Amino acid sequence: MPLLPSLLAVGGGDTTVTVIWGTIIALLLIVGFFGTFMPVLPGTTLILAGVLVHYFALGRENSGLGWPGLVVIGLLFLASLVVDWLSGALGAKWFGSSKWGVLGAVIGGIVGLFFGIPGLIVGPILGVFLFEMLLGKKQVKDASNSTLGTVVGGLAGIVVRVAIALVMILWYVGDVFVIN
Numbered sequence: 001m002p003l004l005p006s007l008l009a010v011g012g013g014d015t016t017v018t019v020i021w022g023t024i025i026a027l028l029l030i031v032g033f034f035g036t037f038m039p040v041l042p043g044t045t046l047i048l049a050g051v052l053v054h055y056f057a058l059g060r061e062n063s064g065l066g067w068p069g070l071v072v073i074g075l076l077f078l079a080s081l082v083v084d085w086l087s088g089a090l091g092a093k094w095f096g097s098s099k100w101g102v103l104g105a106v107i108g109g110i111v112g113l114f115f116g117i118p119g120l121i122v123g124p125i126l127g128v129f130l131f132e133m134l135l136g137k138k139q140v141k142d143a144s145n146s147t148l149g150t151v152v153g154g155l156a157g158i159v160v161r162v163a164i165a166l167v168m169i170l171w172y173v174g175d176v177f178v179i180n
Helices: 003-008 016-035 043-058 067-094 099-134 140-179
Strands: none
Touching: 016 043, 016 140, 043 067, 043 140, 067 099, 067 140, 099 140
16 A cells, blocks of 8 residues: 555554544654754754654544654654754864854754744854854854855755654554554
8 A cells, every 4th residue: 555545544543533643644754754854844843743643533542553663753853853953064164163153053044933934044154154254263264164164054955854764753653553
């Protein structure tokens, strides 16, 4: 049985309620996956929400999802958050940033949270550059290299988050439709 019809008929019944739950779960997983590389959507959060909706909407016994699967998916979710927060700072460090630049990336990311999606992108980049210039006493060229590292680290973080999201979805599908 193909995956999408299986999700749409979650629980094995053909009732309208079951199809609605299955549709919600499928949408959360699909939109969540695309959200891992689109900064507008909280990707892995939506995937985790889809898994939890499946688990609780069907009841623990009927969901086909075991607690070990929930734990693994939860840990993968937490790993995606860590990658999201640290990727820019680690990229800056890799490109020769000082401790000030790394601190600037972290603080810029935190401040950027208050300015929506543009702030999440620009905050760490601007934080590295300003901290390197003002506190690290670096020249524009060196501060720019650290800033480039933030961008490269952020892009690498997206790649890792996409991989984590894919593993989350595959683990869910395997646990529900293959193992149980």
